[in-house]
Amino acid sequence: MPDFKLLGPMEMVDDRGQPHIPVGPKVRQVLALLALNAGKVVDVDLFIRELWSVNEPKDAVKTLQTHIYHLRRILLRMGPAGAQLVATRAPGYLLRADPGRVDALVFPRLVELATGHHRAGDHQAADLVLRKALSMWSGPPLADVPRGAVLGPRATALDEQRLRAVEMHLETRIRLGLHGELIDELRVLVATYPLNENFHTQLITALGRAGRRADAWRAYEGLRALLEAELGVEPAFDIQNLHLTAPMGSHSGKDV
Template sequence: MTGARGDQELVRFTLLGPLEVRMNDVDYAPTGPKVLQLLALLLMRAGQVVDSETIIRELWSQHPPRSVRKTMQTYVYHLRQCIERNGLAGSDVLRTRVPGYVFKVDPEQIDVFTFRRMFRRGRDLMADGRPAEAAKTLRAALALWTGPAMSNVPCGPVLSAYAVDLEEQQHAARYLRIQAEIDAGQHWDLIAELRSLVTENPHDEGLHGQLMRALGLSGRRLEALEMYRELRAKLNEELGLEPCADLQRLQQELLSVGR
């Protein structure tokens, strides 16, 4: 996208945290909550036509105003004005396409799409047996996050579902990044971070397993086994469950080391 001066100024759209529109380190995001909500929806579906019914459902859920289509068109107009007012070539970017609208920008201008691409690359590198490269790629992907997804946007049902999906992807990327660092021999450096994550997520058996493995590889096998004992007692007491099969196998591995 080009700026009003005709120079090639790359605009960045961030959704992994507060929604921001930046050009040359200046923030141009709209301030009206409905316009911000509309922009977030169009960015999440960048390059695709978002039909009017989806926009209406997102903006008003089950309680649309009487003149809903006219009101929606007003918000589209305000978004175009905001984009054009700041030299972002809005009439070319935000296009009317039956049965709705499409936001035409390069996906690499939107942090969500960059994150997803880097996450896929990290998975591929792990599958190829290149954990150090995977860890580096996944760290860069996670660094794009500055807070909860779309934290300044009043999300309706459509954006709320996107936000949940993004948070799940962030969790999966973090888990894979930690596993990559363990496989790359960086287990010592992970123990403090994993202790904090386990405290925040006391029933997350995957994180417990990663901490147990990091402790075991660091020569702290007894601490890892004590962690397993404590987790098993907590799961039995609170949920009536046993640790998952992966954790049970890890416990047996740790026990066999001392025999």
């Protein structure tokens, strides 16, 4: 049974560890839709909606059958049982794969598990699970797959789940006392996602706990100026208090 990787460039990995990459963009779309619904029948109409959101060809069903044929040929190269992975099941097609072999289906389950640990105060367990979950990513979801009306929203949702997982992982590591190790990473995240107040909050917290109160103040002032310029609003009330109440750490060096 192959592994299906969608959290980055698409890839199928056989039992020997050899990667297999579908060439045709439409075949990649078909495979992505099947993999994201592993073990479930995907309706022909859903394929058509994804492949041809506009300008649906008159022979759309026949063209879809051709893409399924090419996908089966690719799967056959992975072993004799490969051609049986895609089954015809009314009203569409089914990928006979364990959802546990599809990274985009495993990731949300791991995040849910980590959330439970986090809420229970078991931050060490949450950290371990989130490390495993985030290590599954090698790039944007479905990075080399064209995204139509179905895959587009699904990819966006996966990316949003990843960001929430990153936020939770940073919060977990701060609670574990690893704030000093996170400052550089948080500065990059703040620069990459400037309107994400959670990353700003975590940066201010990490700086404060590292004893860098002047830097925490500057980080807050940077956020305040950004929000005023971009959105015409002030930082949330808890952030306004944070840069004043963040605990001092043992660091006695000069702020940089």
